[in-house]
Amino acid sequence: MRLVTVGTGTVVPDAARGSACHWIEGGATTALFDCGAGALQGLARYRLDWGRFPNLVISHFHADHIGAIPSLIFALRHGLAEPRTVPLDIWGPVGTEALFESWAAALGQWLVEPGFDVAVHELEPGATVEGLRRMAAG
Numbered sequence: 001m002r003l004v005t006v007g008t009g010t011v012v013p014d015a016a017r018g019s020a021c022h023w024i025e026g027g028a029t030t031a032l033f034d035c036g037a038g039a040l041q042g043l044a045r046y047r048l049d050w051g052r053f054p055n056l057v058i059s060h061f062h063a064d065h066i067g068a069i070p071s072l073i074f075a076l077r078h079g080l081a082e083p084r085t086v087p088l089d090i091w092g093p094v095g096t097e098a099l100f101e102s103w104a105a106a107l108g109q110w111l112v113e114p115g116f117d118v119a120v121h122e123l124e125p126g127a128t129v130e131g132l133r134r135m136a137a138g
Helices: 038-044 069-078 094-108
Strands: 001-009 021-026 029-033 055-056 088-093 118-121
Touching: 001 055, 021 088, 038 069, 069 094, 088 094, 094 118
Parallel strands: 029 055, 055 088, 088 118
Antiparallel strands: 001 021, 021 029
């Protein structure tokens, strides 16, 4: 297993810390846990394969844990040399689907229809994440 703490800060600006973001690899699967401000730059800084990871897990809806998700989806849609084909499973608490729908209403439908498959899985309190998608070979 490999854990990269991409960000551990809060919403308070700090030159040395980005907001919450953790990259976890275990066996054949990879997941990004939370995606706060500075996460995208941190993923690049640590040379992580940010264009192909298959799972995004949202712990809760504080801004320092979700603030960069729209930018992440935009980067996955427009920032890769080749169009993304890897599906993205998004795992989060109840309300995750409504969050994405409200972001799409404000920012555009591309957020929920980015040109690759996206599936939102809502988890009840106390539930465990099962069925994380495996990283595609490549």
